[in-house]
Amino acid sequence: MKLSKRAESLQPSATLAITSKAKQLKAEGIDVIGFGAGEPDFATPGSIVNAAIKSLEAGETHYTPVGGSPALKSAICDFIKREYGLEYSAAEVTASCGAKHTLFNIFMALLDEGDEVVIPAPYWVSYPEQVALAGGVPVIAEVSEGEDFLLTPEILEATLTPKTKAVVLNSPSNPSGAMLDADRLAGIAGVLEGRDIVVISDDIYHKLVYEGEFVSILSVAPALKDRVIIVNGVSKTYAMTGWRIGFAAGPKNIISAMEKIQGQSTSNPTSFAQRGAIEALIGDQSCVAEMVDTFKKRRQLLVDSLNAIDKVTCAMPTGAFYAFPSIAAYVGAKFGETVINDSMDIAAFLLEEAKVAVVPGTPFGAPMNMRLSYATSDNNIIEGVRRIREAFGKLEF
Numbered sequence: 001m002k003l004s005k006r007a008e009s010l011q012p013s014a015t016l017a018i019t020s021k022a023k024q025l026k027a028e029g030i031d032v033i034g035f036g037a038g039e040p041d042f043a044t045p046g047s048i049v050n051a052a053i054k055s056l057e058a059g060e061t062h063y064t065p066v067g068g069s070p071a072l073k074s075a076i077c078d079f080i081k082r083e084y085g086l087e088y089s090a091a092e093v094t095a096s097c098g099a100k101h102t103l104f105n106i107f108m109a110l111l112d113e114g115d116e117v118v119i120p121a122p123y124w125v126s127y128p129e130q131v132a133l134a135g136g137v138p139v140i141a142e143v144s145e146g147e148d149f150l151l152t153p154e155i156l157e158a159t160l161t162p163k164t165k166a167v168v169l170n171s172p173s174n175p176s177g178a179m180l181d182a183d184r185l186a187g188i189a190g191v192l193e194g195r196d197i198v199v200i201s202d203d204i205y206h207k208l209v210y211e212g213e214f215v216s217i218l219s220v221a222p223a224l225k226d227r228v229i230i231v232n233g234v235s236k237t238y239a240m241t242g243w244r245i246g247f248a249a250g251p252k253n254i255i256s257a258m259e260k261i262q263g264q265s266t267s268n269p270t271s272f273a274q275r276g277a278i279e280a281l282i283g284d285q286s287c288v289a290e291m292v293d294t295f296k297k298r299r300q301l302l303v304d305s306l307n308a309i310d311k312v313t314c315a316m317p318t319g320a321f322y323a324f325p326s327i328a329a330y331v332g333a334k335f336g337e338t339v340i341n342d343s344m345d346i347a348a349f350l351l352e353e354a355k356v357a358v359v360p361g362t363p364f365g366a367p368m369n370m371r372l373s374y375a376t377s378d379n380n381i382i383e384g385v386r387r388i389r390e391a392f393g394k395l396e397f
Ligand code: PMP
Pocket: 038, 097, 098, 099, 100, 101, 124, 170, 173, 174, 202, 204, 233, 234, 235, 241, 245, 246
């Protein structure tokens, strides 16, 4: 049977593929060290788990309103007030099955055939695919490593056309861990002034920051509030990736269009997971500081040991839990008959030779880099990087 053009042209998620490949090899008894994980390796904090158990015991096992229960919407509003200092009403927020789903609803709600969405590269793998699924055209804004992989106002200006409908900002960034500061955001806001372009601000890593402070575009340009959609969720901040709760705050008409779309696709996010999310968002926040502290130490360990490998350079990421070293100096190197052309070849070589799983930069729009998640133990970081160094030592020029 012939599948739809939509299904046939869609790329599978490389991040999910690598993570499941590493898990599968481990289950087969192969000693693989996985740096693929886009999820905290910590258990979900007990208070959150208990809130969901209580919810199940109380019989909260039925449909809720599509965009989340009134209690969840109220918790989201409180969270946004606390974290951003911004007031949103229940009609201006909505919850879905993970921030990935939130983003999908946004693109479905905003885009007509041919509408363009500016996506700075390197980007999280799902943005261009979701834009294309919704009939839009992803327009990649090439950002250089020299600019710390961050969008500049000039690059943004150069990518805008009369068809630009939206721009995606993701700070701290997956995959680079780089973070937009207030000056840069003010410059970006300046370019968008007077233009009818929506800003999709994916802030899913906003609490996982190790230097400086997270700044929202709405702090530097409050006048954009009727055109900015904040996307956030509980997956990364509270180690809740499997719970599938994400949310958005933004203009009422976009939020209600997202709920209409969700009402004809998934309906509400899981009822008792909503209770866990409420506890996460407005309960005791000390678990976050503990996780951030651990990630910060691992970040140093991973980045220092990567930089100690001959010809590898790795910038210090300010947020998220990824290192994104350049492997450009290894392009053209050989292993036997095999020539290394880009990060796809490097990732395949490392999995085969070193039994180390990394995510190649290519599906993030950065073919000369690779992504390593430090959501893994110190021992794995030490042993994994030792194996990478040993394998790179076997490459010949
Ligand atoms: N945005 C970015 C940048 C991400 O890395 C992720 C990770 N999955 C998401 C959104 C979606 O997160 P989730 O669907 O688990 O809430």
